[in-house]
Amino acid sequence: MDLVLQQFFTGLSIASILLLVALGLWIIYGTMGVINLAHGEFVMLGAYSAWALKTFLGLGLLPSLVLIFLIVATLGWIMERGVIRYLYERPLDTILATWGLGVIMQQLVRLFAGGELRYVEMPETLSHSTFLLGVEVSVYRIFILLVVAVLFVVTWLLMHRTDIGMKLRAIIQDRDVAACFGINSDRIYGLTFAYGAGLAGLAGALVSPLKSVSPEMGTTYVVDAFMVVVLGGLESLFGTVVSAFLLGELTGIIAYLQNDTVAKALVLLAIVVLIRFRPQGLFVSRVRS
Amino acid sequence: MTDVNAYVPVLRRTWVQIAIYGAVCLALFTVPTLLDNDFLLNKYSRYLVLGILAMALSLSWGYCGILNLGQAASFGLGSYCMAMSLKLRTVPVHTGAEGLPDFMVWNNVTSLPWFWEPFYSLTFGIVAGIAVPMLFAAALGWFVFKGRITGVYVAIITLATLVVVNLLIIDQQRYTGGFNGITDLAILEIFGMEFDAYSRATYYLVVAVLTACLFCALMITKSKTGLIMQAIRDHEGRVRYFGYDVSNFKIFAFSASAAIAGLAGMLYTVVMEFASPTFLGVQLSLGVVIWCAVGGRQSLLGAALGAIVVTGMQGALSESEIFLETWTLLMGIVFVAVVLFLPKGLAGLAEAIVERLFGRGPRSAGDASEFGAAPAATPAGRKPEAAE
Amino acid sequence: MTGYLELEGVGVSFNGFRAVDGLNLSVRQGELRCLIGPNGAGKTTALDMICGKTKPTSGTIRLGETVLNRLEEHQIARAGIGRKFQVPSVFKELTVRDNLSVAMSRTTGVFANLFKFGRDSDLEDLHRLADLVGLGGQMDLPAGHLSHGQTQWLEIALLLAQDPDVILMDEPTAGMTAQETKKTADLFKRLRGRHTLIVVEHDMGFVKEIGDRISVMHQGRMLAEGSVEEIENDPKVREAYLGSGGISGA
Numbered sequence: 060m061d062l063v064l065q066q067f068f069t070g071l072s073i074a075s076i077l078l079l080v081a082l083g084l085w086i087i088y089g090t091m092g093v094i095n096l097a098h099g100e101f102v103m104l105g106a107y108s109a110w111a112l113k114t115f116l117g118l119g120l121l122p123s124l125v126l127i128f129l130i131v132a133t134l135g136w137i138m139e140r141g142v143i144r145y146l147y148e149r150p151l152d153t154i155l156a157t158w159g160l161g162v163i164m165q166q167l168v169r170l171f172a173g174g175e176l177r178y179v180e181m182p183e184t185l186s187h188s189t190f191l192l193g194v195e196v197s198v199y200r201i202f203i204l205l206v207v208a209v210l211f212v213v214t215w216l217l218m219h220r221t222d223i224g225m226k227l228r229a230i231i232q233d234r235d236v237a238a239c240f241g242i243n244s245d246r247i248y249g250l251t252f253a254y255g256a257g258l259a260g261l262a263g264a265l266v267s268p269l270k271s272v273s274p275e276m277g278t279t280y281v282v283d284a285f286m287v288v289v290l291g292g293l294e295s296l297f298g299t300v301v302s303a304f305l306l307g308e309l310t311g312i313i314a315y316l317q318n319d320t321v322a323k324a325l326v327l328l329a330i331v332v333l334i335r336f337r338p339q340g341l342f343v344s345r346v347r348s
Numbered sequence: 349m350t351d352v353n354a355y356v357p358v359l360r361r362t363w364v365q366i367a368i369y370g371a372v373c374l375a376l377f378t379v380p381t382l383l384d385n386d387f388l389l390n391k392y393s394r395y396l397v398l399g400i401l402a403m404a405l406s407l408s409w410g411y412c413g414i415l416n417l418g419q420a421a422s423f424g425l426g427s428y429c430m431a432m433s434l435k436l437r438t439v440p441v442h443t444g445a446e447g448l449p450d451f452m453v454w455n456n457v458t459s460l461p462w463f464w465e466p467f468y469s470l471t472f473g474i475v476a477g478i479a480v481p482m483l484f485a486a487a488l489g490w491f492v493f494k495g496r497i498t499g500v501y502v503a504i505i506t507l508a509t510l511v512v513v514n515l516l517i518i519d520q521q522r523y524t525g526g527f528n529g530i531t532d533l534a535i536l537e538i539f540g541m542e543f544d545a546y547s548r549a550t551y552y553l554v555v556a557v558l559t560a561c562l563f564c565a566l567m568i569t570k571s572k573t574g575l576i577m578q579a580i581r582d583h584e585g586r587v588r589y590f591g592y593d594v595s596n597f598k599i600f601a602f603s604a605s606a607a608i609a610g611l612a613g614m615l616y617t618v619v620m621e622f623a624s625p626t627f628l629g630v631q632l633s634l635g636v637v638i639w640c641a642v643g644g645r646q647s648l649l650g651a652a653l654g655a656i657v658v659t660g661m662q663g664a665l666s667e668s669e670i671f672l673e674t675w676t677l678l679m680g681i682v683f684v685a686v687v688l689f690l691p692k693g694l695a696g697l698a699e700a701i702v703e704r705l706f707g708r709g710p711r712s713a714g715d716a717s718e719f720g721a722a723p724a725a726t727p728a729g730r731k732p733e734a735a736e
Numbered sequence: 737m738t739g740y741l742e743l744e745g746v747g748v749s750f751n752g753f754r755a756v757d758g759l760n761l762s763v764r765q766g767e768l769r770c771l772i773g774p775n776g777a778g779k780t781t782a783l784d785m786i787c788g789k790t791k792p793t794s795g796t797i798r799l800g801e802t803v804l805n806r807l808e809e810h811q812i813a814r815a816g817i818g819r820k821f822q823v824p825s826v827f828k829e830l831t832v833r834d835n836l837s838v839a840m841s842r843t844t845g846v847f848a849n850l851f852k853f854g855r856d857s858d859l860e861d862l863h864r865l866a867d868l869v870g871l872g873g874q875m876d877l878p879a880g881h882l883s884h885g886q887t888q889w890l891e892i893a894l895l896l897a898q899d900p901d902v903i904l905m906d907e908p909t910a911g912m913t914a915q916e917t918k919k920t921a922d923l924f925k926r927l928r929g930r931h932t933l934i935v936v937e938h939d940m941g942f943v944k945e946i947g948d949r950i951s952v953m954h955q956g957r958m959l960a961e962g963s964v965e966e967i968e969n970d971p972k973v974r975e976a977y978l979g980s981g982g983i984s985g986a
Contacts, residue, residue, distance in 0.1 A: 094500050145688055151415050154503055155641060156687045158634065162680035170673055285504075320519040327508045327515075334505055335495050356876050572837070572849035575830075579838045582827040589787060590841040590898055591813035600846045 064194045066311055072200040074307020075207040076266055080280050081287035081303055082214060083258035089293040090231050090251055093143060093153045097161035098284065099277025101256045105131050105263025106272040107168055110177045120268065121182050127264045128257040135256020139249050147248075165274045174274060179267035203265050210258065215296055217254075227251060283310075286330055292340020302340075358706050359699045362570060369566060369649055373559040377552070386546040391663060393545075393554045393619045395656045400558050400612035402639040402655035403648050407565050408605035409637075410645035411574060412598060413581030415503045418510030419636050422481035422606035424628030426613025428517070428530065429480055431623030432464060433473025437534035450532065455522040464523070470538075477614040478607050485606030489599035496595070498584065507630070514628045529624030536618050545621045554615055558652070561608050565648050568604065577601050638683050644695025654693060740765035740932055741902055746785060746795030747956075755781045757956040759795070765901075768928040770943045771936045772967075773953035774977055779936045780822060782953065783904045786934075787819040788812040799902065814844060818900030822907050822936075824887040828880030832871050832890060835879050836862045839894035862897070868923075869893040884911045892923070903927070905935040909942055921945045952976070 080102055087095045108127045112118040118126075138160060146153045185199040218224040229237040230244050238244055262280070270276065287306055291298035313322040358364055376396070380389060401423055408414045435449050447453075448460060466472045492505055517524045524530070536543040543550045568574050579587050580594055587594050617623045626632065636655070643654015658679070665671040690696060739762035746759045756778040763769050771779050784790040786797055788809040797804045802815050827835050840858055843849060866872045869889040874882065879890055888911060895903055905924075909917045917939065924946045927933060937943050943950060943964070950967045952959045954976040960967060967973055 094504075142684060142688060149691075150500060151503070152687050152691070154415070154500060155637065156684050159638075159680050159684040159687065163677060163684065166673065166677035166680060170677065289504075320515050324512045324515045324519075327512050331505050331508050331512075334501050335491060335497060338497065338501055568850065570853055572852040573846055575834055576838055576849060578834070579827045579830060582829045583825060586821075586825045586827065587838070588809035589813050589819050590839055590894075591810050591844045592841060593808075593810045593844065596846050 061194055064192055066315060068194060068196050070308035070311030073310050074304045075204045077283055077287050077307050078300060078303035079207045079262040080259060080284040081299055083255035084284045085288045085299050087252055087255040088288055090227055091248055092150055096154060096158040096281060098259055099281030100161040100164040101131050101259035102263035102280045103277035105260030106267040107172055109179050109264040109267045110272055113179060119182055124264060128261050131260025132253040132257030136249050136253035139252035169274045177272040179272060181268035289334060290340060298340060357699060357703050359702050369562055376555045380548045380551055389551045390546045390619060393551045395659045396554045396558050397612050397615045397619055398659050399652035399656045400561050401609055402636055403565060403652040404605045404608035405636050405640045406645055406648050406651035408601045411569055412577040412601035414598060414602055416506045417503045417633055418506035419609055420628050420633035421510045421513050422485060422609035423613040425481040426477040426610030427617045427623045427627045429473050429477035430614035430617040431530040431533060432467040433470050434533035434536060435530050436468050438532060451525045457522050461523050478610045481610030482603045482607040486599055486603040489602040493595040493598040510633055514625055518625050527625060529622055531622040533621055543618055545619050550618060557611060557615060562648060642686050642693055644693030646692055647695035650693055650695025739763045740800060742798045744796050746792045746797060748785060748790055748792050755956055760958055761951060763932055763934060765932055766929045768924060768933045768946060770947035770950045771934055772943060772950060777953040778956040779953050780906055783906055783936060787817050787904060816901035818895045818898045819904045820891050820895055820906060820908060824891045826879045826887055826890050829878060831876050831878055832866060833862060833875040835890060835894060836865060836897045839897035841898055865893045865896050885916055888912060902932045907936055909939055917942055
């Protein structure tokens with residue numbers, strides 16, 4: 060029983076990080092139709108920001124979080140204004156462009172921060188374990204879980220309870236009509252992209268004490284997060300939560316069973332089959348033709 | 349003739365294209381007479397092989413709108429087929445003639461697996477090097493295109509499939525050599541001619557295949573089938589209402605491209621003297637997309653030259669670590685710029701320049717669609733007066 | 737009376753909304769039938785179902801002996817149905833000549849077309865068609881550079897090149913000048929007999945000019961059918977158009 064619970068908490072922890080990365084990707088993909096292959100690099104930049112703030116300014120992880128969000132969000136905003144917005148008519152080319160931008164960011168980090176692994180300290184107040192339902196759980200992982208929950212609620216409120224969110228949903232439905240009603244879709248797109256990037260940056264900062272930080276670290280995140288988004292579908296934010304939970308638990312079990320390669324291949328095959336038969340995602344009832 | 353104003357841009361006329369393609373291929377054939385350096389020839393052969401690979405992508409992506417991010421899967425499969433045949437022609441050090449390949453012995457395999465047996469025949473190996481990737485692509489294409497999956501989803505499925513194939517090859521070390529790939533190969537010998545990696549013969553072989561592939565692909569694009577492929581790229585839905593089964597045309601373009609990529613993969617094994625899982629790597633597969641985009645996805649020759657130039661420069665700079673790092677950064681910037689401003693790549697740029705110098709079109713020079721902006725961005729109502 | 741193209745009790749719904757419901761339509765071979773009705777009557781959806789763009793959820797659609805319901809778009813096209821769309825749909829990146837060449841689809845296989853380069857045999861047909869619609873001088877211009885009216889003409893020429901038994905036209909004169917509309921009417925009158933035409937139109941002047949029989953749709957159903965006079969004097973039709981200024985103001 061303890062083993063099952065332990066396994067459940069591990070899966071939940073993975074799921075929370077997945078959700079955090081996927082949330083940003085979902086917003087960008089779901090609202091703008093842009094598959095942002097540079098999303099993993101935003102995660103990486105978040106992690107490096109945490110490292111740099113600590114190393115050069117002596118700022119601990121917790122005080123830096125807001126700053127990191129702003130830094131990466133600004134970068135995202137610049138990227139959207141500078142490149143992505145010219146490609147809304149050419150969705151295939153956004154894949155190429157964002158991938159190219161990812162390469163550029165990786166390479167810049169490699170040139171200026173070096174290619175070697177970096178480590179970020181865990182905040183001392185959170186670096187111990189506690190017992191939950193008789194199972195030993197890291198406090199830091201619980202902290203991440205709570206942060207993700209809060210960010211999820213904030214995102215939902217932003218989408219459904221604010222002026223900008225309403226405009227955003229109008230643009231998703233029909234950009235041209237929204238423009239006719241005086242909604243400045245350019246501004247909204249820029250802000251959305253920035254917000255998505257900022258979330259990815261936060262994800263990177265939060266995982267940095269758990270994993271080593273390297274220029275390539277983003278690649279795995281973007282693949283996993285993309286799987287979450289595809290599985291959850293674009294229609295609802297809650298689909299994303301369910302699929303993050305499923306994939307997190309699944310990954311936990313796979314890691315436990317230790318047959319990594321075959322498991323990875325099977326998951327990818329499952330994604331291929333899923334896209335083939337349900338490109339609209341698992342948790343969407345029916346999309347208009 | 350009724351269309352007195354009929355005018356095809358200079359670089360898109362069939363005869364001009366044949367002349368240019370022929371001239372480039374001839375020039376490539378003369379390189380060894382000017383250059384007596386087997387080491388350099390080997391390097392150039394490598395670039396040309398990658399040129400064939402990029403050209404194959406141009407056929408499916410540039411002409412049929414299928415963004416195949418898993419092009420390296422076909423390339424790698426071809427490469428492994430050739431390597432298996434050549435491996436069985438070496439005399440293993442430990443087991444003597446007709447014995448097991450060395451890496452199988454190291455992995456405690458006791459007898460040759462059944463799917464290795466036919467590769468004792470070099471003919472089978474060469475046929476398989478084209479047929480295996482082609483059939484694999486046809487099956488995947490059937491699965492994807494019959495389900496009317498388009499656009500970004502095709503890109504993702506092809507990329508995921510590539511990773512799966514790559515993982516399986518690495519995982520099945522006992523039969524594939526795993527991470528190390530298949531090394532220590534015999535020299536390819538066809539009709540008594542030996543193709544040592546560092547020889548003129550191999551260089552000529554590569555150029556000959558490149559020439560054949562270029563002209564075959566050119567023929568496809570100039571045929572009615574090629575025209576329908578382009579119509580599909582432009583407006584897939586409309587093509588159906590003329591009675592064409594769109595999925596069949598896409599499967600054709602996809603597998604023809606895979607067959608050429610497989611052929612290139614076989615040559616790559618000959619030139620590199622080994623096969624490795626990196627030949628089916630995501631890195632290479634995305635690299636092909638860059639070369640193709642930079643050279644010009646809608647030009648077969650442009651894509652091939654794009655690959656040759658980019659990999660050539662990369663090779664020249666790879667001496668120094670710092671240069672290579674900066675180079676990757678530079679390539680990323682160039683790539684993004686090309687995607688943004690030159691969707692037709694350098695070939696499109698050349699087309700526009702030639703048009704300005706020699707063209708006599710009804711359109712004013714510097715037409716928007718030649719240079720940058722995607723045709724969709726052209727104002728719908730714009731009609732040049734001179735055409736009347 | 738059974739017609740050549742026959743719709744029996746055809747219906748379709750989108751998310752519970754029945755766009756077309758129990759539609760019956762019978763068109764004789766060689767007839768030119770106009771299909772009119774207020775906005776949202778389901779005219780375009782009816783054409784969509786005939787050409788396979790939308791699959792009907794009930795009823796049958798037959799062309800001669802062939803049941804079209806379950807066929808895919810390309811099979812329906814091969815059975816002899818051609819369609820002109822409301823928003824002109826041509827291949828913008830291809831030249832006018834290549835557009836026409838693609839439309840000329842007597843052979844539809846991949847390999848049957850692989851060794852076809854000779855435009856020679858088709859060349860004259862292409863030029864004849866291009867001249868017919870006034871695009872003879874623009875053969876090598878990408879279709880994306882044509883004006884809206886010219887694009888309309890190009891798509892009509894594409895249908896002529898395709899040469900199907902049945903031609904479905906969705907608002908062919910939209911965006912045309914009065915003169916061009918007249919030219920279109922003349923063309924349609926010439927096509928009648930050799931082809932079976934169904935024309936969806938809002939312009940009543942045009943309908944009067946070309947139509948011998950008119951079908952009126954309203955709220956997804958067939959409301960009335962008859963000659964121009966019969967339709968104009970039909971009280972049900974007047975009622976359906978009430979508020980939009982009568983039938984001629986539609």
